[in-house]
Structures are given as structure tokens and as C-alpha cells.
Amino acid sequence: MKTEPDDGDLVAMALRGQPEAFATLVERYDRAVYHLAYRTLHDVEEARDATQEAFFKAFRSLRTFKPGAKFSTWIFAIAYHACCDRLNRRKRYSGDELPERADTSPGPEQRVIALDEATRLRAAIDALPEKYRTVVTLFHLQGRQYEEIAAVLGLPLGTVKTHLFRAKEQLRRLLGEMEVTES
Amino acid sequence: MNMDEARGADPLERALLDLPLEEPPEGLRASILLATAYRPAPPFSALELALVGSLGAVALWLIVLLVLGGGSLFVHTLAAMGSALSRTFSNMAILAWVAAGGATAVWLTLFTGFQPAMRVSHRSERSAGR
Numbered sequence: 001m002k003t004e005p006d007d008g009d010l011v012a013m014a015l016r017g018q019p020e021a022f023a024t025l026v027e028r029y030d031r032a033v034y035h036l037a038y039r040t041l042h043d044v045e046e047a048r049d050a051t052q053e054a055f056f057k058a059f060r061s062l063r064t065f066k067p068g069a070k071f072s073t074w075i076f077a078i079a080y081h082a083c084c085d086r087l088n089r090r091k092r093y094s095g096d097e098l099p100e101r102a103d104t105s106p107g108p109e110q111r112v113i114a115l116d117e118a119t120r121l122r123a124a125i126d127a128l129p130e131k132y133r134t135v136v137t138l139f140h141l142q143g144r145q146y147e148e149i150a151a152v153l154g155l156p157l158g159t160v161k162t163h164l165f166r167a168k169e170q171l172r173r174l175l176g177e178m179e180v181t182e183s
Numbered sequence: 184m185n186m187d188e189a190r191g192a193d194p195l196e197r198a199l200l201d202l203p204l205e206e207p208p209e210g211l212r213a214s215i216l217l218a219t220a221y222r223p224a225p226p227f228s229a230l231e232l233a234l235v236g237s238l239g240a241v242a243l244w245l246i247v248l249l250v251l252g253g254g255s256l257f258v259h260t261l262a263a264m265g266s267a268l269s270r271t272f273s274n275m276a277i278l279a280w281v282a283a284g285g286a287t288a289v290w291l292t293l294f295t296g297f298q299p300a301m302r303v304s305h306r307s308e309r310s311a312g313r
Contacts, residue, residue, distance in 0.1 A: 019220035026215050034207040048208050052215055059219035121198055140199050168195055175195075 007071035015062055026055055029072060032141050033079045039137040040083040050086060054079035076138065076152045124174040132167035139164055
């Protein structure tokens with residue numbers, strides 16, 4: 001039976017000069033990285049650029065990838081930092097307190113009428129403050145691997161758990177409000 | 184803890200984990216691959232660029248000498264360079280070291296095998312149907 005090589009094997013193969021190995025890593029993670037970038041930046045073009053930048057940086061510094069580490073955590077961390085740089089640039093140029101105010105579309109209550117559950121949940125996530133939104137997005141991408149989320153964000157484990165707990169509280173409240181508005 | 188376990192108790196957590204990922208824009212993967220794994224090899228290698236740059240610098244230096252010092256200084260400089268080169272390559276020890284270096288380089292190339300440049304994938308942005 002033929003088994004798929006794991007991410008660590010693919011990194012090693014890419015370092016040995018096999019471009020197909022890195023292409024497989026791109027195929028595995030481009031969608032998730034784009035998702036993280038889009039959820040953080042709320043802009044299709046910027047998310048696209050940040051995703052490209054993340055993979056480009058990963059490719060250039062593949063030799064610094066530690067054997068035994070998780071590629072997903074590594075690439076998410078690179079992507080998250082690329083997004084933070086873009087958010088900081090936005091803040092510098094606009095003077096606004098972004099990204100909380102970046103989304104100028106109507107608030108969640110207006111957006112959710114007649115929307116399906118996934119869309120409603122996305123709208124609620126978008127309404128969260130940035131620090132909670134990122135934790136929720138990474139929870140979505142990595143499940144309950146809190147250590148991985150903490151590694152990506154560079155935060156203590158306890159902070160991640162607290163942020164996630166508060167984020168879920170706010171999500172429940174927002175979703176509840178949406179249901180009331182809808183009915 | 185695996186994903187199935189993570190999906191366990193809380194309906195909100197389950198909904199979060201089941202949320203479909205955002206659809207990336209068309210051509211994103213192709214453009215990433217073209218910038219990374221399937222990046223076309225540069226038209227000149229670093230060695231070729233260094234060689235052309237060095238020759239250009241020597242040519243520029245000679246032109247500056249010619250303009251500033253007139254013909255005699257130019258001829259004098261060329262003669263000095265020629266004499267230095269001929270002295271260098273008439274030294275048997277230097278020739279032996281150059282020959283040894285060349286032979287080692289050829290032997291190493293045969294030993295490690297020829298490394299072809301990375302080819303461009305058929306999945307380019309243009310062919311991705313943009």
C-alpha cells in the first residue's frame with residue numbers, strides 16, 4: 001500500500017532539490033493559509049498577497065525548518081506575521097484602530113437575515129475583536145491543539161485558552177442576538 | 184486529541200470545526216508555485232554574472248585610464264598587465280595548482296552528478312485557465 005509522505009518528509013525532499021515535494025506542501029496548505037489570511041485581513045487581494053508572501057518566505061527559509069516540528073504551525077506562523085505586518089502598515093497609513101474597524105460593511109445583525117448557519121457563523125466571527133478572531137480561526141484550522149495555536153501567535157498557552165473561552169462566549173452571544181433579530 | 188474527539192461535546196465548537204474554508208482566488212496556487220518550487224531558472228548563473236561584471240569593470244577602468252592619461256598610459260598599463268599575466272602563467276607551480284583545481288572540479292561534477300535547473304511546471308498561471 002502506498003502511503004503519502006508526511007510534511008517533514010516533504011520538506012526533506014524539497015531540500016534535496018525535488019520541487020514536486022514543495023508543490024505538494026503548497027497543495028496541502030494553500031487553502032488553509034489563505035483562509036487564515038482572509039479572516040485576519042478581510043480583503044481578498046491582501047489575503048492573496050499575504051498567502052503568496054508566506055509560501056515564498058517558507059520556501060526561502062526551508063533550511064531553517066526544524067526537523068520534527070509541524071509544518072502547519074510553521075507556515076501558519078509565517079502567514080500570521082505577514083498579516084500582522086500588513087495590518088500595521090494599514091494602521092500607519094490610516095490612523096484607524098484596525099482591523100476591528102476595517103470592516104465597513106453592515107454589522108452582524110443586519111447581515112445575517114436569511115443566511116445559512118455557516119454564513120451566520122462567519123459573520124459572527126468577523127464581528128469579534130481581532131485577537132479573538134485569530135484564535136477562533138486557528139482553532140478552526142488546527143482543532144484543540146492549543147500549543148500549536150500558542151506557537152503560531154507567540155502567546156502563552158493560558159492566554160490562548162482565555163482568548164478562546166471569551167471568543168466562544170462572544171460568539172454565543174452574537175449568534176443569540178442574530179436569532180432574535182431574525183425571528 | 185484528534186479532530187473527531189475535538190468535534191465532541193460543544194455544538195459551537197463542532198460548528199467551528201465544520202466551517203468550510205474560504206475559497207482562494209483562482210490562480211493563487213499556480214502563482215505560488217511559479218514563485219517558489221517551479222520558479223524558472225534565471226537566464227544567467229551567478230558565475231556568469233560575476234564574470235561579465237568583472238570584465239565590464241576592467242573595461243571601464245581601462246577606458247577611464249585612456250581618457251585621463253592619454254594613449255601612452257593606456258599602452259603602459261596594458262603592457263604591465265600582459266607582463267604580470269605572462270609571469271603568472273609561466274610559473275610551473277601556479278599552472279600545476281590550476282590544473283589540479285580544474286581536475287578536482289571535473290571529478291566532483293562527475294561524482295555528484297549533473298544537477299539540472301528546476302523546470303517550469305505545466306501548471307503555469309496562464310495555463311491555469313485565467
